[in-house]
Amino acid sequence: MALGGLRKLVDKISSMVIVDKKAVDEIISELQRILLSSDVDVEMVFKLSQDIRKEASKPPQGITMKEHIIKLLYDKITDILGGERQSINLDRQKILLVGLFGSGKTSTAAKLANFYKKRGLRPLLAPCDVHRPAAFEQLKQLSKEVGCDFVDKKSTNVVDILDVALKEFPKHDVLIVDTAGRSALDNELINEIKHVRDIVKPNEIYLVIPADIGQSAKKQASEFKKSLDITGVIVTKTDSTAKAGGALSACNETGAKIKFITIGERIKDIEIYDPKRFVSRLLGFGDLQSLLEKAKENVDEKSAEKIMSGRFTIDDFISQLESVRSMGPMEKILDMMGLRGIKIPKDKLADQEKKMKRWKYIKDSMTKEERLKPDMINYLRVKRIASGSGTSEREVRDLIKNYTQTKKMMKKLKPGSFKRGVNIPGFGKFKMR
Ligand SMILES: Nc1nc2c(ncn2[C@@H]2O[C@H](COP(=O)(O)OP(=O)(O)O)[C@@H](O)[C@H]2O)c(=O)[nH]1
Ligand SMILES: [Mg+2]
Known part of the structure; x- marks a missing residue:
């Protein structure tokens, strides 16, 4: 991942003896390289650089320049990647997953089922991708892996499948509905999703976006946000692309709430998206934030x-x-x-x-x-x-x-x-x- 370069940068700052203006310039241009290679929007990178340059010149009393600049990097990057962690619905609920072809909907459905199962809820997976013949088998197989119930109804009509799903739901806590994708968000797809939505009446509509599209995620997230009342975004494949920074910052820019990210192909490879934790890990500090906060108190x-x-x-x-x-x-x-x-x-x-x-x-x-x-x-x-x-x-x-x-x-x-x-x-x- 291109953002992986941040760790090296922080190591470099740590080993600097003096962090003067020249060093700050160096740090900023390295940061720019890292963010741009992660497909973060140029203007965003420019603004972030300006902010860091301005604030770097006035470190607050009592902390070293080094600490100040690392904290600045941490804060600014966290900001563009989403800021505060979003709240996650852990109640009894119905979830609808939407998104384009290959974005990771079906595998995310299984990962979510596993996530909720681990938290003591009973998930039920419903296979409503009626276009791809293999989608049914794929989700059935995954539900076996998770060890959760599956709506075993094969049909070309989502109404039949949802009929069974809603009948079975009272015995469960979380209904997760997988849907069909398209290569683009066209009227056909919107109408199809709306049809499913009106039957399911979901509490959450999650848009599934693959990280490998980088900053194009902005267009996708805003289009879906406009046509459907999505309640959150799940960014997939953050492990297998250098463009995750671009995708996450772009989604955040649209105001869409990133709720989860997936970080691999196994069913357990999903986590609640916490920008602070994400950035701490990128910077290689584990718990920098808590350490700095503690340091402040103590x-x-x-x-x-x-x-x-x-x-x-x-x-x-x-x-x-x-x-x-x-x-x-x-x-x-x-x-x-x-x-x-x-x-x-x-x-x-x-x-x-x-x-x-x-x-x-x-x-x-x-x-x-x-x-x-x-x-x-x-x-x-x-x-x-x-x-x-x-x-x-x-x-x-x-x-x-x-x-x-x-x-x-x-x-x-x-x-x-x-x-x-x-x-x-x-x-x-x-x-x-
Ligand atoms: N490395 C990696 N691959 C993923 C991740 N999420 C999904 N994939 C892969 O992306 C491909 C498409 O996923 P799928 O769930 O079938 O997408 P769908 O068409 O939206 O249902 C599959 O090969 C998945 O294994 C992830 O977080 N990491
Ligand atoms: Mg699918």
Whole structure:
């Protein structure tokens, strides 16, 4: 998939030492190449580039330029691919699938049946493609695979089939009606679908669109939307084409709601379309969004800034270590900082957890003055703090040593200094791989 290039781009950004204007230009032209090769509309790409360029110039306080630009990419791409996830009907319902030849209606019918079955609903598949002789057998075979009921009525008249289907529906939860396609949306097809629609009275009419038509999906989605009251779109074959970005962004542009995507030929290869999740995966971050959101909640930005500047107190130090810790795996945070490939041994992480607890006790036993000016903590004070906090003098000295080292390191820190390795307070020194 052409959008697959996004992952490389994010890796590239992560490994950049400085993200300056020149780097931003480079990032944008690479992004343009990726989106255009995925058949995203040129104007859309142009507008997105402009937006990123404009917003890149003003990163919000407290986050690094790198984070800012990755988040921008993430947000903008998510926007053109659909933004917020659409709600999915999980109630008792009747679904009508419409679309052109070969768009994936019949296989999607089976995938949907499987999807609902997995959620505890009883699906019923109805074969209403009366034009293709093989369509009946195809759906019958698929329903066996799913292990769901099938309307076993062969006829050239949809009325006969739907008659049986609606009689059987009370014993089921989800009726899924497969229909015939055409090579284009002509009046004949519209009338035929309307005929079926009036008999079935479906809760959902899903238009099935193959991703391989790229941005032509726009014309198709808007035509179907105009002639029939489609309630959503299912984009198929997103796994087997480089044009998925074009198809998804084009559908989204028409205002049609993309509900599901299919991602392969097996019956389980269907998923609720969630643009955020989709883009996270493309960017190779798994849960970038939740991580960034968590980071926003947890990181004490003020103390982070102070630490980066080398002017900080024991309070800032502990609070920063705490916030970093509560964010979860340290490695992810390092990834976010562009320090990819650093592996922290598990036992070190566990040690750190214990240490943090003890350090907090130590901090609480310090006077306010001591916390602000740790330099004043002499031998006698160490003794007092240790006994007050129920820790050892060695632990008190360890905390002060870590604090002092971090302070020194931060003062010396220049762009590029992460290249050779990094000393993570409380974790020790790590070499870049
Ligand atoms: N790789 C892949 N192939 C798919 C997907 N969905 C459908 N297909 C294939 O597309 C072809 C046409 O599908 P079909 O359901 O018969 O389309 P219909 O004419 O609209 O009923 C079949 O060979 C399917 O296996 C998908 O998500 N991924
Ligand atoms: Mg079919």
